[in-house]
Amino acid sequence: MGLFAISDVARSLRWLARFWDGNRCGGDSYGLTTFAAVKEGEEDELARYLDLMPVGPESPLARLTQVHCSRLHILRELVYQGGNQTREPLNSAFLIFTASFDGDLDELVHDMCASMPAEADAIWSHCVGYPGAADPEEFRRYVEHNQVHNHYYLSPFPNATVRDVRQSLAVRDQVAAFAAEAQGMDADTLQERFLELFG
Numbered sequence: 001m002g003l004f005a006i007s008d009v010a011r012s013l014r015w016l017a018r019f020w021d022g023n024r025c026g027g028d029s030y031g032l033t034t035f036a037a038v039k040e041g042e043e044d045e046l047a048r049y050l051d052l053m054p055v056g057p058e059s060p061l062a063r064l065t066q067v068h069c070s071r072l073h074i075l076r077e078l079v080y081q082g083g084n085q086t087r088e089p090l091n092s093a094f095l096i097f098t099a100s101f102d103g104d105l106d107e108l109v110h111d112m113c114a115s116m117p118a119e120a121d122a123i124w125s126h127c128v129g130y131p132g133a134a135d136p137e138e139f140r141r142y143v144e145h146n147q148v149h150n151h152y153y154l155s156p157f158p159n160a161t162v163r164d165v166r167q168s169l170a171v172r173d174q175v176a177a178f179a180a181e182a183q184g185m186d187a188d189t190l191q192e193r194f195l196e197l198f199g
Helices: 006-019 043-052 105-115 117-124 136-146 162-181 187-198
Strands: 029-037 067-075 094-102
Touching (some): 029 105, 043 117, 105 117, 105 136
Antiparallel strands (some): 029 094
16 A cells, blocks of 8 residues: 555545635736627627727726736637547637736726726627626626636746836846946946946
8 A cells, every 4th residue: 555545645635626726826926718708790890899909008908007918809710620620619709808917806807897997898898798897796797707717827927016027127128228328338437327226
């Protein structure tokens, strides 16, 4: 007989599963994936809206200060690759929303309702059962209803908040600018300038 009885291993795995959350990585990083069924005939209108949405700092999703990255796209059909694969037609198109963010799902949903309610309504109003952003609790229930839980989620910055990352990027830019400026400086000037900027 091995070191552990089968019942001990099973008990340990059940204990571990109670604390394992595949949506989390590291300290406070959360990975969200949702599939919302798009109302029949509204796929093209939704696609046009998403195509015209600003990106980068102008994106409404950039107002969500805890979000590291996010993506919205429409899944219209599953690709049939031939051979022995079974064709799997979808009953509807789906709006897929993924986000990597700091904190809890409740915080993200409340922030979406506060920071981008008009855009949230313009996007998800094309989806079946969307309650609107006016009621954060109903919106949270809607998101949870459409959430697909991750079995395993990886974050490039599992223990760094969005603020930490932005501060690090600012320091990187400052160091790069200093390196360019320092070309040809003598040692005393270089040290003086370095201490002035980073001391």
